[in-house]
Amino acid sequence: MPRTILVVDDDPHIRQLLVFALAKAGLNTIEAEDGEAALAQARVHGPDLIVLDINMPRMDGIEVCRRLRGEGDVPILFLSSRDDEIDRILGIELGADDYVTKPFSPREVVARVMAILRRVSGRPPEVERAATALRHGRLTLDPEGWQAQWGGEAVALTVTEFAILRTLAAMPSKVFSRDAIIDRLRGPGFALTDRTIDSHVRNLRAKFAGHGAEDLIETRPGIGYRIGACGG
Incomplete structure (x- = not known):
């Protein structure tokens, strides 16, 4: 349709x-x-x-x-x-x-x-191969419903915020550069800025901090971002 x-x-x-x-x-x-x-x-x-x-x-x-x-x-x-x-x-x-x-x-x-x-x-290949829900510590992501929870409490996210968080949580050991995140979200060639990604990450941290999450996303200076321990 x-x-x-x-x-x-x-x-x-x-x-x-x-x-x-x-x-x-x-x-x-x-x-x-x-x-x-x-x-x-x-x-x-x-x-x-x-x-x-x-x-x-x-x-x-x-x-x-x-x-x-x-x-x-x-x-x-x-x-x-x-x-x-x-x-x-x-x-x-x-x-x-x-x-x-x-x-x-x-x-x-x-x-x-x-x-x-x-x-x-859409759903990324790594989520399609796994269980529907993606869990990491107290964080739960539902790719089909585009819903996020922290310790069982719903956290309202925009589409892009959810996509960034899903990208990081799907590969918890990987540090993603800002360019890598942009490529995952949109494919190569889109002229987005590092500051846009930083703004989305800042929003994610602020939203989850309101639910008691202080370690949602780690910053690796000079490299990029990775998912935090998430209370796990």
């Missing part, structure tokens, strides 16, 4: 470009011209992913993201007209799964959308 993408941007030309490109990729689309319309469309249609512009009238994308994250975990791809690293990191920290800066190629946006959808629907 085709996935449905909500495209939110106050520029009708950009919406038209993205709707055309996404339709060519076999995806259904719905549109919204501002933040308030985006919330209404999301609540009515329940899209599989939202492409969300940051700078919009009436309600900007940051506030839309905050409200959506209070209601569920639909994947969000931010669009930003400012080539500013702080804006990018802010978007990720709010719970967005990826970002693209303007001007952009519609093909790049489609590629990012498809990568996120694959992460939502």
Whole structure:
């Protein structure tokens, strides 16, 4: 069944470009011209992913993201007209799964959308060969339900946060460089930054710290990250 993408941007030309490109990729689309319309469309249609512009009238994308994250975990791809690293990191920290800066190629946006959808629907080979649940210390990951637990308590994660944690937990003895994590999540060739991965890891630590987890992810200076003991 085709996935449905909500495209939110106050520029009708950009919406038209993205709707055309996404339709060519076999995806259904719905549109919204501002933040308030985006919330209404999301609540009515329940899209599989939202492409969300940051700078919009009436309600900007940051506030839309905050409200959506209070209601569920639909994947969000931010669009930003400012080539500013702080804006990018802010978007990720709010719970967005990826970002693209303007001007952009519609093909790049489609590629990012498809990568996120694959992460939502797919499971890595090492999980398929193992039991459904992946356990490490007090950490439990359910790849089919995309749910994480710490000591039996649910921890709400975005798609990208879950994918990073699953990558680390599936190979607990391995230290992953940031580039290796990016390759695992998206495949080689995507121009993400080390700071984006650092931001996701920081979010993961903060979320699990609220459940008493102080050793979720270890930092190996100059190398990268590995899963911690996780209370085990």
